[in-house]
C-alpha cells in the first residue's frame with residue numbers, strides 16, 4: 001500500500017509516450033501534405049498513397065504495409081524509402 005514507486009512511475013511513462021505519439025502523428029500529417037498535397041485523411045478516402053499517389057494495394061508487399069498505409073498514408077515502398085532517408089541524414 002505504500003509503494004510510491006509504483007504510483008509515480010507508470011504515470012510519468014504514460015504521459016511521455018502520449019506526447020511522443022501526438023508529435024509523431026502531427027509530423028506525419030504535415031509530411032503527407034508537403035509531399036503530395038493530400039492530407040492523411042484525404043489519401044485514405046481516395047485510397048491512394050500520399051507520396052506516390054498510387055494504389056497502396058499494388059505498392060504493398062505485406063499485410064503490415066497496408067496497416068502502415070492506414071496509419072501514415074504511405075504505401076510500403078514510400079514508407080521504406082522515407083524511413084531509410086530519414087535515418088541517415090548525412091547525405
Ligand SMILES: [Zn+2]
Pocket residue numbers: 049050051052053054059074075076077078079
Ligand atoms: Zn507510395
